[in-house]
Amino acid sequence: MALVDYHVHTPLCGHAHGEPAAYVEHAIAVGLSEIGFSDHAPLPAGMREGITMLPEETERYIAMIERVRDEHRGRIPVRLGFEVDYPLHDTFDRRYLDDPRIDYLIGSCHFVDGWAFDHPDGVAEYNRRDVDEVYAAYYDTLIELANEGRFHIVGHFDLVKKFGHRATRDHHDRIRRVLMALARCGTAVEISTAGLRKPVGEIYPAPDIVALLFEMNVPVTLGSDAHAPEEVGYEFARARELIRGAGYRRIARFEKRVRRDVPI
Numbered sequence: 001m002a003l004v005d006y007h008v009h010t011p012l013c014g015h016a017h018g019e020p021a022a023y024v025e026h027a028i029a030v031g032l033s034e035i036g037f038s039d040h041a042p043l044p045a046g047m048r049e050g051i052t053m054l055p056e057e058t059e060r061y062i063a064m065i066e067r068v069r070d071e072h073r074g075r076i077p078v079r080l081g082f083e084v085d086y087p088l089h090d091t092f093d094r095r096y097l098d099d100p101r102i103d104y105l106i107g108s109c110h111f112v113d114g115w116a117f118d119h120p121d122g123v124a125e126y127n128r129r130d131v132d133e134v135y136a137a138y139y140d141t142l143i144e145l146a147n148e149g150r151f152h153i154v155g156h157f158d159l160v161k162k163f164g165h166r167a168t169r170d171h172h173d174r175i176r177r178v179l180m181a182l183a184r185c186g187t188a189v190e191i192s193t194a195g196l197r198k199p200v201g202e203i204y205p206a207p208d209i210v211a212l213l214f215e216m217n218v219p220v221t222l223g224s225d226a227h228a229p230e231e232v233g234y235e236f237a238r239a240r241e242l243i244r245g246a247g248y249r250r251i252a253r254f255e256k257r258v259r260r261d262v263p264i
């Protein structure tokens with residue numbers, strides 16, 4: 001049984017703590033077979049404060065992860081990734097999208113027309129907006145992200161539910177369009193246990209979407225979105241139960257951008 005945690009941060013983003021080595025040690029302690037770092041790729045000034053590394057820190061991050069990988073060689077594979085905001089920003093140099101050192105890119109949407117809808121400081125904005133329009137705009141962005149075909153994994157698929165704001169209309173037409181594009185490109189969806197630590201109190205994505213993923217032949221992988229070492233592998237037994245219940249017997253792993261599905 002392979003358990004991989006591909007969504008792990010570092011203190012470079014400004015809101016995570018613990019050295020990368022401590023995250024790796026925790027992954028070993030809880031019996032994971034693989035860990036991958038995917039810290040927030042640099043956003044422009046005015047958006048990134050306390051959220052992402054600086055553009056000039058990108059190489060430092062890569063060197064840091066390569067070092068921790070070397071230090072743990074023979075004990076656990078350590079992958080190098082980024083969590084990249086979509087729409088893309090010039091602060092994350094486009095050459096990184098094809099950089100052979102990087103094992104995988106997680107594409108994530110954290111902004112709906114400039115509003116950081118998953119940031120605790122902006123929650124009140126949900127009350128000023130039509131929640132269904134927020135959901136629609138969010139999934140429209142995911143449709144574009146999926147069609148872009150540059151990412152290996154989609155992060156926290158239904159993040160828009162984070163604070164418990166529920167859609168009143170059905171958004172499955174848009175969701176199906178996202179999944180169609182992902183299935184076509186072989187892009188995986190992250191089963192993220194981070195939602196269990198948030199007000200919504202459930203895994204991203206919800207069970208009905210996980211069922212649709214299986215039906216539409218979209219690969220899945222696992223992520224905790226750890227911002228502290230002890231969050232690595234958080235509640236993975238529940239994530240495994242969820243995807244096995246939907247029919248999955250394999251999860252995706254990535255090495256140098258090549259996907260290989262392994263038994264779970």
Ligand code: ZN
Nearest residue numbers: 009013015040
């Ligand atoms: Zn973060």
Ligand code: FE
Nearest residue numbers: 083108110155
């Ligand atoms: Fe994120």
Ligand code: FE
Nearest residue numbers: 007009083225
């Ligand atoms: Fe993250």
Ligand code: ZN
Nearest residue numbers: 083155156225
């Ligand atoms: Zn995240």
